[in-house]
Amino acid sequence: MLRRTTLKLMATLASVAMTPLGALAEMPAAIDKPVTISFYNYNLASASAGADATRELLAMFEKKFPNIKVETIAVPSNEIMSRVQADIVAGRQPDVAQLVFRDLIYIASDLGANALEDMVNPEELKAHLTGMIPQGLELGKVDGKTYGLAYTFSTPILYYNADLFKQAGLDPDNPPKTWTDVDAAGRAIKEKAGKNGFFPGAYGPVDGTFVYQAIVMSNGGKVRDGNKLTFADTNAADAVKMLRGMVESGAHAKIDVASPSDTFAAGNLGMFLYTSAVYGSYKKAAKDKFDLRMAPMPSFGEKPTAPTNSGSALYVFSKDPEKQRAAYELLKFLTSKEAYTVITSKIGYLPLRLDIVDDPNYLASWVKENPMFRANLKQLDHLTPNIAFPGPNYRQVEKMMMDSVREAVFGTGDPSAVLTAAQDEGQSLMP
Amino acid sequence: MTDIQADLARPLALARSPATEREQNVFTVLPWLYLAPALILLMMWTYVPLVQAFQLSFYQWNMLPTAPQRYVGLTNYQRLLALPEMRAALWNTLFYILGLFPMSVVIPLFVAIWTQDLTGRARTVYRALIFVPMIVAPVVAAVLWRWLLNEDQGLVTLGLEQLGFGRIGFLTDPKYALATLTWITGWKLIGFSTLLFSAANAGINPSYIEAARIDGATRWGIIRDLRLPLLSPTILLLSMMTILFGAQWSFAYINVLTNGGPLKSTTNIFYLLWEYGFQTLSAGWSSAAGMIAFAGFAVIAAGCLWLMKRFAVYDN
Numbered sequence: 001m002l003r004r005t006t007l008k009l010m011a012t013l014a015s016v017a018m019t020p021l022g023a024l025a026e027m028p029a030a031i032d033k034p035v036t037i038s039f040y041n042y043n044l045a046s047a048s049a050g051a052d053a054t055r056e057l058l059a060m061f062e063k064k065f066p067n068i069k070v071e072t073i074a075v076p077s078n079e080i081m082s083r084v085q086a087d088i089v090a091g092r093q094p095d096v097a098q099l100v101f102r103d104l105i106y107i108a109s110d111l112g113a114n115a116l117e118d119m120v121n122p123e124e125l126k127a128h129l130t131g132m133i134p135q136g137l138e139l140g141k142v143d144g145k146t147y148g149l150a151y152t153f154s155t156p157i158l159y160y161n162a163d164l165f166k167q168a169g170l171d172p173d174n175p176p177k178t179w180t181d182v183d184a185a186g187r188a189i190k191e192k193a194g195k196n197g198f199f200p201g202a203y204g205p206v207d208g209t210f211v212y213q214a215i216v217m218s219n220g221g222k223v224r225d226g227n228k229l230t231f232a233d234t235n236a237a238d239a240v241k242m243l244r245g246m247v248e249s250g251a252h253a254k255i256d257v258a259s260p261s262d263t264f265a266a267g268n269l270g271m272f273l274y275t276s277a278v279y280g281s282y283k284k285a286a287k288d289k290f291d292l293r294m295a296p297m298p299s300f301g302e303k304p305t306a307p308t309n310s311g312s313a314l315y316v317f318s319k320d321p322e323k324q325r326a327a328y329e330l331l332k333f334l335t336s337k338e339a340y341t342v343i344t345s346k347i348g349y350l351p352l353r354l355d356i357v358d359d360p361n362y363l364a365s366w367v368k369e370n371p372m373f374r375a376n377l378k379q380l381d382h383l384t385p386n387i388a389f390p391g392p393n394y395r396q397v398e399k400m401m402m403d404s405v406r407e408a409v410f411g412t413g414d415p416s417a418v419l420t421a422a423q424d425e426g427q428s429l430m431p
Numbered sequence: 432m433t434d435i436q437a438d439l440a441r442p443l444a445l446a447r448s449p450a451t452e453r454e455q456n457v458f459t460v461l462p463w464l465y466l467a468p469a470l471i472l473l474m475m476w477t478y479v480p481l482v483q484a485f486q487l488s489f490y491q492w493n494m495l496p497t498a499p500q501r502y503v504g505l506t507n508y509q510r511l512l513a514l515p516e517m518r519a520a521l522w523n524t525l526f527y528i529l530g531l532f533p534m535s536v537v538i539p540l541f542v543a544i545w546t547q548d549l550t551g552r553a554r555t556v557y558r559a560l561i562f563v564p565m566i567v568a569p570v571v572a573a574v575l576w577r578w579l580l581n582e583d584q585g586l587v588t589l590g591l592e593q594l595g596f597g598r599i600g601f602l603t604d605p606k607y608a609l610a611t612l613t614w615i616t617g618w619k620l621i622g623f624s625t626l627l628f629s630a631a632n633a634g635i636n637p638s639y640i641e642a643a644r645i646d647g648a649t650r651w652g653i654i655r656d657l658r659l660p661l662l663s664p665t666i667l668l669l670s671m672m673t674i675l676f677g678a679q680w681s682f683a684y685i686n687v688l689t690n691g692g693p694l695k696s697t698t699n700i701f702y703l704l705w706e707y708g709f710q711t712l713s714a715g716w717s718s719a720a721g722m723i724a725f726a727g728f729a730v731i732a733a734g735c736l737w738l739m740k741r742f743a744v745y746d747n
Contacts, residue, residue, distance in 0.1 A: 082709060089496055110495055196583075205690045255582060256603045257692060268583045392493050395711035403516070403695065410605075411694055425514070 027119065027325040035326040036069040037095035037318065040084055043152070043347070044074035049280030053346035060342075061333045068326045077312075078206045085111060088317075095318040096327045098151060101139055101309065102208055102388045102398065108147040110392075113315040115145035119324055128332050135383045136352045140313045148313025149331050152349040154276040155307035155379040156200075156214045158182075158298060162291035164270045167193040175295035179242055182271060182298050186251025189270035196253035196263060198246065201274035203257035203406050209398060210310040210386045211273060212405055215239050217306035218299055223387050223401065227430050231401050232419035239300070240419060243409045254410065273297060275310040276376040279348030294372045296379055306384040311349060337362055344373075350380060391431035400426040481725070488718035494708075507719035516695055516703065517720070524678045524699040527613055531677040534617025535624050536669050540662070542621075543628030544654060558629065565622035569683035576615050577602065577688055602688055605696035612688065612697050616681040624669050631665040632658065636746065664743040671735040675728055700724045
């Protein structure tokens with residue numbers, strides 16, 4: 001008891017002491033002495049194209065700013081949040097971190113990320129943000145302030161194995177457009193080619209919620225409305241029932257939820273709905289093995305699809321003005337035209353500066369060589385923000401939701417009843 | 432894994448020296464000084480965290496020092512006990528324990544007794560084969576089993592398909608996943624238990640066996656009336672370890688292979704409390720789940736110790 005009172009007292013004192021200081025200390029305009037900043041990054045922790053491309057970007061950055069040394073901390077995406085939190089707890093203040101959107105509210109309110117509007121002067125910030133897609137920037141805002149600067153973005157995209165399509169007697173040039181088509185194609189692949197038909201990368205431990213949310217929102221559903229959970233409401237539940245229906249028809253595979261990606265890369269899965277970010281890795285895996293194609297995510301009949309973003313934003317945690325400047329320079333570089341050229345062509349994320357797509361200095365030649373990537377770009381127009389959960393229990397709520405979705409899709413109970421039970425349970429944990 | 436130190440040869444009661452009455456009332460510093468390092472470590476790593484966990488189980492807190500710890504009373508416990516997930520985890524924990532018994536006690540006991548009579552190289556080779564799974568790192572073992580049991584190209588799955596069993600989703604079908612994980616955990620344990628039984632078996636005084644033979648006892652008679660009673664302390668010890676730690680030993684395989692799925696069919700109380708604490712960052716829930724497990728296992732441990740005292744036969 002005494003300890004907690006003391007802590008509270010100290011926190012109050014600290015905040016009183018910090019306020020005028022924080023307002024006074026402005027970032028210097030340039031870096032003239034050597035500074036080291038830490039960068040928590042999850043692309044670096046993957047054994048895929050993402051790591052190489054990120055190393056390349058950082059080398060370019062350090063060459064441009066010889067005074068800034070970037071110390072990288074590579075952590076897989078599902079653990080990076082806990083790592084940043086643990087390091088803050090341990091007194092090691094992170095400077096820049098690449099974190100996913102689902103933790104946005106928590107990062108802003110509890111982990112003390114800096115709002116760019118408070119850190120950078122308005123003209124400078126405006127100059128940098130001009131040209132970036134506004135829907136993307138909107139995603140990193142809490143109460144009108146930018147805490148996360150949109151960095152790597154992708155939408156769910158339907159990867160398909162054209163060889164399996166041919167074996168199943170389907171036309172690989174005419175990929176499924178609606179879920180009804182997916183069901184038919186999935187059954188054909190299962191029955192005629194003897195391989196797994198369709199699987200979404202929505203249920204695994206590293207998948208987050210974005211593929212699931214994209215499916216739900218394409219049917220006009222939503223996982224929450226304000227502080228009210230709505231993932232068991234009609235439209236959202238119907239989307240899950242559609243998946244359950246495909247499980248029953250045999251079109252939707254029943255494979256290990258943690259490894260559909262490997263199954264697809266090994267050529268044993270016909271259609272895989274997943275982030276476009278892994279395009280680079282699949283391209284490598286499929287080379288000389290099977291004909292890899294991409295199509296926009298399927299729709300519910302005539303309803304427009306709502307591809308949500310997966311991917312990450314960059315957050316600055318630095319307290320020291322020197323480091324803040326160095327961190328901001330890193331943010332600026334990583335979201336520049338030249339950086340997006342590398343990010344898009346080498347990893348497969350979307351360029352958040354669309355003007356570089358047809359610019360011969362940047363992406364034009366690559367897009368010409370990889371015309372399928374347009375399917376991904378097309379979805380940017382109707383990009384729908386992924387919905388994060390608020391409150392201190394947000395992760396538990398999210399887990400309850402995803403557990404119930406798995407149960408509804410693969411289980412034996414009534415999907416609506418399963419979702420409703422989880423929704424009621426989760427609602428009591430909402431703020 | 433959890434260490435356990437136990438005197439296999441004889442009970443602690445006998446190891447104690449005859450009571451010395453002298454200097455009972457004089458406090459001496461020296462013994463406490465010798466004990467201090469062990470006591471401090473024990474306090475620091477066991478009892479202080481235990482008390483803190485007990486305290487945290489009444490709070491709602493996300494482990495962030497800047498976040499407030501909110502007192503919620505018994506809410507954490509109420510919620511946990513109401514969650515279907517918790518009930519499933521407790522049942523699964525029981526299943527793990529029961530399922531591990533054959534592999535941690537029954538099979539090793541018979542392997543140890545039967546290989547006793549093997550001689551020379553055959554015995555060494557045989558025991559080495561049984562012992563190897565134990566020294567494979569748990570994560571490596573998990574990954575090997577994942578490959579073996581993969582639904583599309585796993586050797587075991589394809590082999591069984593050839594034999595006409597169809598494709599079994601060992602890790603993807605809720606019907607089989609729990610049994611699969613229990614098997615993998617047990618497979619790793621066979622070597623360890625066999626080693627303990629072999630050591631205890633070799634420690635039996637050969638003159639008893641000879642005497643019995645001279646009296647005309649059969650091989651089975653010797654096992655039933657001599658070896659098994661004299662092995663009883665080890666049997667009870669391993670049974671107790673299986674009951675108390677068996678479900679914990681499965682943690683690495685759950686974490687690597689299934690994450691508690693499919694449909695929570697493989698989660699157990701230990702995995703659940705780890706998930707609450709370090710995946711969803713809920714210190715209160717995790718501590719409450721830990722307390723429930725602690726209380727349950729404390730009762731069971733007391734029962735086991737009583738049984739051990741009651742039934743073990745010691746060769747004095």
